[in-house]
Every structure is written in C-alpha cells, then in structure tokens.
Amino acid sequence: xxxxxxxxxxxxxxxGAGMEYLSHNNPKVVALCADLIGSLKLEAFIKxxxxxxxxxxxxxxxxxxxxxxxxxxxxxxxxxxxxNFGTGRVYDQIRQSVAYSGKxxxxxxxxxxxxxxxxxxxxxxLEDIGLMKMxxxxxxxxxxxxxxxxxxxxxxxxxxxxxxxxxxxxxxxVFTPENQKFxxxxxxxxxxGSDVTILATGHLVWEAIQAAEILEExxxxxxxxNIHTIKPLxxxxxxxxxxxxxxxxxxxxxxxxxxxxxxxxQFLSQNRPTVQEFVGVNDSFGESGKPxxxxxxxxxxxxxxxxxxxxxxxxx
Amino acid sequence: xxxxxxxxxASQVRRDILRQxxxxxxxxxxxxxxxxxxxxxxxxxxxxxxxxxxxxVVFNMSGANEDIFYLSNGHISPLLYSVLARRxxxxxxxxxxxxxxxxxxxxxxxxxxxxxxxxxxxxxxxxGLSVAIGTAQAKKxxxxxxxxxxxxxxxxxxxxxxxEAAMYAPHHQVDNLIAFIDENGQxxxxxxxxxxxxxxxxxxxxxxxxxxxxxxxxxxxxxxxxLAKAKSLLGKGSPIMILMKTEMGAGVxxxxxxxxxxxxxxxxxxxADALAQLNETxxxx
Ligand SMILES: Cc1ncc(C[n+]2csc(CCOP(=O)(O)OP(=O)(O)O)c2C)c(N)n1
Ligand SMILES: [Mg+2]
Numbered sequence: 086x087x088x089x090x091x092x093x094x095x096x097x098x099x100x101g102a103g104m105e106y107l108s109h110n111n112p113k114v115v116a117l118c119a120d121l122i123g124s125l126k127l128e129a130f131i132k133x134x135x136x137x138x139x140x141x142x143x144x145x146x147x148x149x150x151x152x153x154x155x156x157x158x159x160x161x162x163x164x165x166x167x168x169n170f171g172t173g174r175v176y177d178q179i180r181q182s183v184a185y186s187g188k189x190x191x192x193x194x195x196x197x198x199x200x201x202x203x204x205x206x207x208x209x210x211l212e213d214i215g216l217m218k219m220x221x222x223x224x225x226x227x228x229x230x231x232x233x234x235x236x237x238x239x240x241x242x243x244x245x246x247x248x249x250x251x252x253x254x255x256x257x258x259v260f261t262p263e264n265q266k267f268x269x270x271x272x273x274x275x276x277x278g279s280d281v282t283i284l285a286t287g288h289l290v291w292e293a294i295q296a297a298e299i300l301e302e303x304x305x306x307x308x309x310x311n312i313h314t315i316k317p318l319x320x321x322x323x324x325x326x327x328x329x330x331x332x333x334x335x336x337x338x339x340x341x342x343x344x345x346x347x348x349x350x351q352f353l354s355q356n357r358p359t360v361q362e363f364v365g366v367n368d369s370f371g372e373s374g375k376p377x378x379x380x381x382x383x384x385x386x387x388x389x390x391x392x393x394x395x396x397x398x399x400x401x
Numbered sequence: 402x403x404x405x406x407x408x409x410x411a412s413q414v415r416r417d418i419l420r421q422x423x424x425x426x427x428x429x430x431x432x433x434x435x436x437x438x439x440x441x442x443x444x445x446x447x448x449x450x451x452x453x454x455x456x457x458v459v460f461n462m463s464g465a466n467e468d469i470f471y472l473s474n475g476h477i478s479p480l481l482y483s484v485l486a487r488r489x490x491x492x493x494x495x496x497x498x499x500x501x502x503x504x505x506x507x508x509x510x511x512x513x514x515x516x517x518x519x520x521x522x523x524x525x526x527x528x529g530l531s532v533a534i535g536t537a538q539a540k541k542x543x544x545x546x547x548x549x550x551x552x553x554x555x556x557x558x559x560x561x562x563x564x565e566a567a568m569y570a571p572h573h574q575v576d577n578l579i580a581f582i583d584e585n586g587q588x589x590x591x592x593x594x595x596x597x598x599x600x601x602x603x604x605x606x607x608x609x610x611x612x613x614x615x616x617x618x619x620x621x622x623x624x625x626x627x628l629a630k631a632k633s634l635l636g637k638g639s640p641i642m643i644l645m646k647t648e649m650g651a652g653v654x655x656x657x658x659x660x661x662x663x664x665x666x667x668x669x670x671x672x673a674d675a676l677a678q679l680n681e682t683x684x685x686x
Contacts, residue, residue: 115542139538139573147531147565154535157520159463159543162535177525178562182532186512186522 088275088294090260096252096288097195099231101126103238104163108133111242115155119145119166124254125195127165145170149178149190156188161242164190168197168251169210172217183247184220191241192217193250197227198338199366199383200255200288200376209371215343217249218316224248224269225316227337227345229290231259233313236267244269251287253338255376258291261311272319274326278306281394282326282333286312286345289336289364292380295387300394307394315345320352327359332397336364336390338380360400362393402445408621409682410487411441415652416679417483417686421499421506423672428500428508431662433480435585435647436552438621440484443470443550447628450488458489460517468547469536471521473529474554474583475509476664482506485518486686493686527560529553530580534570534640537578548635551580556588559597564609570640571610578640579631580611583618585649587660602644611642618645653678 107114108130115137116130122140131138139155141148145166152162164171171194172179183190199209218225226241226248228234234252241248261273275290276297285293290311297307308326312319327333333353335346346363353359366383380386402410414437422428444450448468450458461467472481479499486493491505498504505514509524521532533551540547557563570578582602590596599605606613612634616627631641649663650656653675667675 136542141569142565142572144562144565144569146528146562147534147569150528150531150562150566151535151538151569153521154532154537155539156535157463157469157532158536158539158545159465160539178528178531181522181525182528186520188521 088260090258092259093256094231094259095254095256096228096231096234097124097254098126099228099234100193100195100238100252101129103235105129105133106235106239107242108137111161113159113161114163114242115139115160116163116165117141117148117152119143119148119170121166124167125165145175146178149175150182152190153182153186153188156190162190163193165193167208168194168213169208172213172249173210176216180220184223187222188247189245191248191250193238195252196254197251198253198288199371199379199385200253200338202255202376202379203373205373206370211340211366211371212343213251214315214337214339214345215347218348222247223316224314226269226314227251227287228313229287229311230257230261232261232263232265233267236265237313240267240269253288255288257288260291270314270317270319272322273311273313274322275311276307276309278308279329280305281307281398282330283307283309283336283390283394284312284323284333284345284349285309285336286315288338289385292387293336293390296390296394299387299391305394305398312345315348318348318352323349323352324357327353327357332360332401334362334364334390334393334397338385339365341365341367360397362397364389364393404621404625407441407445407625410445411437411621412680413683414441414480414483414487416676416681417496418479419667419672419675420685421479421482421496422666424497425500426666428479428666429476429664430479430667431587431649431656431660432474432554432583432585433477434653434656435649435651436477436583436618437480437652438624439552439581439618439645440480442621442624442628444484444488446625447632448550449547460490462520464520464536465543466545466547469520469549471529471533471549471551472510473523473551474526474557475523478508478510481510487683490518491516496686526554526557527562530563530566533578533580534566534575537575538573540577548632549578551578553580553582554588555582555584555586555593555599556596558582558599558602567606567609567611574638575640576636576638579643580640581643581645583647584644585647587649587663589660589663591660606642610639612639614641614643616643616645618647619651
C-alpha cells in the first residue's frame, strides 16, 4: 500500500480538534492548562465550554493535584501543558495523586521530543515515555498525525483510568484516515513485508513509511506497524510480525533508554529473542535548531531507519 | 454531638493512635495527637456525611452531596484511621493491622487498597490542598452545595505547591473550601522557626486572598465554635483558612513540647504511661 497525503498539520492541532469535539459531546470532560492555551490549541474548547476550563497559571504541580480532585468529583480532567512540564517536572504529583490514587486524569502534552526545535533542550523532553510507562496503571499513547491525535483524544475520554497522551509541535503529513476510531493498545499494521519489522511511534511513523519505500527500491520488504500505544503494548501484533521477519527496528523520538524500543526488547527477550536495532536518541540531550535538522543530526529519520533495517537484516 | 461527647471520642482516638503506633513500632504519634480534636470535631460534628437509612455512614468515592475531608499531611494516618473506624467506615479492629503486611492501613493513607473513607493518597507532602481545591471546583460545577475540608502541616508550608494552590483558590473563588494548618511549630529537623520560618502565615494567606481565622486546636469548645464561624463564611467568594495552634503530642504530658515525638513509637512502658492519661471511653479495639 502506498501512503500519500494532501496536507501537513501539527499533532497538537489534532488534540485541539479532539477537545473541540469533546466540548460538544462529553459534558464530563474538563480541561486545565498552565498558561499555554494557544500552544495546546484549546481555544475552541474554551470558547464552547468556558465553565469547564480551568486556567492554573504557571503552576503544573497544582494543576495535577486539581485534576485529581476534579476526577474524584466525577469529572474527566485533561491536564495540558508542554511534555517537559507535564511529566518530568511533576512526576511525584502524578505518581501519588494520579497513578497510585487511581484517578481518571488525562495528562495531555504537546512539544514532546526534539521537534519543538529552537527552544532547545530545556524544553525537549526525551524521557517522558519512560517516566510515564514506569508508573503502574498508566496508559501511554503517542499518536502519529493530526487525525490519529484527534481520534486518540476522543478515545481516552471514554477510557476509565490515568492516561499520558503525547504529541508535538511541527506540521507533519496527515496520512491516516479522517474520523477513524482509535483503539487503545491496538497496533495498526501499515505495510506488509517479510524481511524486517519496523515498529514506529509518533512522528517516526511517517518516517518508517518513507523508509519502507526506500527499502523496497533495494528489494527489501519491511513490515511496518504504527505502535501508537506504548503501554499497554500490542505484543500479539509484534509477535505476529516478528515471526514473519525475524528482526526488528524500533523508531521513536525519545531516548532509547526507557522508550518503545526498551519495551519491545523486554517483551521479546522473554518470549522470542530477536535481533533488534534502535532508532532513538542515544543518551544525550537535544539542542536548538530546525526540527528536520535536529532529526537528521540525532538520527531520527527515514534514512536512519533504513540504515538500522539493513543492519538488523545482516545480523539475523 | 455535645462537646463533652466529642472530648470522650477524642480520648479514645488518642488511645487508638498510641496503640496502633506501638503495635508496629512505627508511625507518627506527635502530629496525630495534636490534630485529634480537629478530626473528631469534623467527623462527629461539623461534616455532613452520607448515611444509609439506619444512620450508618456509607462511603462513595465521589463524595457527591456530602462534605469531604482530605488529609494532606498523610503521616498522621493513625489519627485518620482511628477517626474513620470509630465513625463507622470500617471495623475498629482493623486498626490492629496498621502498617503491617497485607493491611489496608498503609503507612500513609491511600485509596489503592480500597479503604473506606480514603479518596487520595498523601504522604509526599504539599499535594492535598490542590486536590481539595479540585474537588471543591467539581462540587461547584455540579451544583453540589457541600464543603471540602483539608488539613496541612506547618512544616508542609515549605512546599512550593502549597503556594501554587494558595494563589489559585482565591483567584477562582473557591469559597466552598475550609483548610487548616496545624501550627504545632515543629517539623522533623526541629522547630519550624529554625528549620524554615513560616513567618506570619495569617498575613501571607490574607495577602493571597483567603479569609483567615485562628483557633486553639486543642480546645474542643473553641474548635466547635470556630468551625461554626467558618461555615458561616462559606459561599462569600473566598476560601477559608483556619490557623490552628496545637501542641505536638497533645494529651500525653511527656510527648508534648518538642518535636521528639514526630515519628517515634512509644515502648511498652511509655505506652502504659501514656494510656494511663487517657480514658478508655469507647472500648479499646
Ligand atoms: C515531599 C516530602 N518531603 C519530605 C517528607 C518527609 N517528612 C515527613 S513529615 C515531615 C515534617 C512535616 O512537618 P509538619 O508538616 O509540620 O508535620 P508535623 O511534623 O508537625 O506532624 C517531613 C519532612 C515528606 N513526607 N514529603
Ligand atoms: Mg508541624
């Protein structure tokens, strides 16, 4: 199957569109934001449901606690800010007041990873997937484009329990169908192949599709899966793919330590030891720059996925 | 409940605290004893609690249409456990499992083990006021006229999140909230004045936009009267803060007057000496 796109959009706008939908369709959904309404694309939600929006000011710890309190009162809080401030900065608040307390809070964060660009490493969190997936009971989702982010936003409101939804700032191809249904924990099989499995999440899914096309020109058939949910991991889909290909490349805009690849390796080492290569940031901080230049420098693009795929195949 | 009856309950709760902490040789008796009069007053007098047709309290996580109490300084868990059990949320004899393996009475309170009466985990200090504000806002949003109460420690005021919450509540006119600070003047490393002075909490909270009251938290008559006053101030646009002077270890003479008993369990002799000072009004578990 050939993937094409007509427009490029930011995944955070998909979140905003999902929130707009929820403002009309789910009266229990409330939104909180720590002085970043525009960045989180919350304008439509706030316009439609001003009484269901809570401005917390630049006080993320308090925002997490307020969310837990609103959840106890029967609401479905969506706590929003940049990924760095919504996870790492408030880890203990999420741990105690949300995860351990079992609260139905959705932590929804934009500007995850390198692709926020020029703001640099202070804002480019590359550890958030790891931090969140370590918390017992926490669902971790990293959708790949506008449409999927919108669908995921709508879907997590229906799910009872804490969720971390991660998305970003750059415009990227919109290639998944409009008005799709999002199934938490169910990987999406994008391309059929038998030589190498590529498991990608978030912005790297489009890169994985590009990589598969480049590999095809070399006569290599990649089996490509969109792993939008890192936790719970769709281990059945991963096993099915690996039993065809016998090797795997994981790709993510995140540290290799603690990311999707880590989860995949942990699962495979216990169930079907498999040659694996990792596309991710290798134990370093990011820096300022244009998103595409950063992805190139840190080896997070189609070219890097091709290279790791060839390597994985030779190691089989 | 009459004030004398409240005092009787408080005496039994103090016994429960000491016996829980003694049994596992761990826990925090000092702050628990100091805040006993407040929690007894709240659960046996001021708070409107959901009850069944027979007048027995029933626990719903949402706390809709009933008053809710949050303990932010979770280390005084033996107090909360005793009050909840004595009020009828779970069997009093379960107090004997405090801090032991497979118990629902964890070292610090948590809903994780489904203990009736607990809605949020606390223990990592500084988080409870935010949670209380969130629930108060949920109540407003659903036109629920009941009140949210929250207790913090004075050492806990060192935490930045407390001040984020302190700024937020008046800004959002969260006026269905009554918070308390246990001003016992003590924290782990010594007197609060030496470790990290709170200076003038009344001036601080007033400047943040709270309606501030003061009381002697170990004088039941004053606690009852101050709670009544505080309730009359609800719904007037501002959250309410009650600064409560207490004595760490209140009710046991040798535990009062220092921070020594913040987190130390009494030995057998000390337990006997302490219990001799407290009437067994409701029967030990
Ligand atoms: C975030 C956090 N830091 C440190 C501690 C360890 N700790 C437990 S109780 C306490 C002192 C608290 O003082 P205060 O709030 O005055 O309570 P009191 O000792 O008077 O009961 C400390 C530092 C903690 N529980 N949470
Ligand atoms: Mg103190």
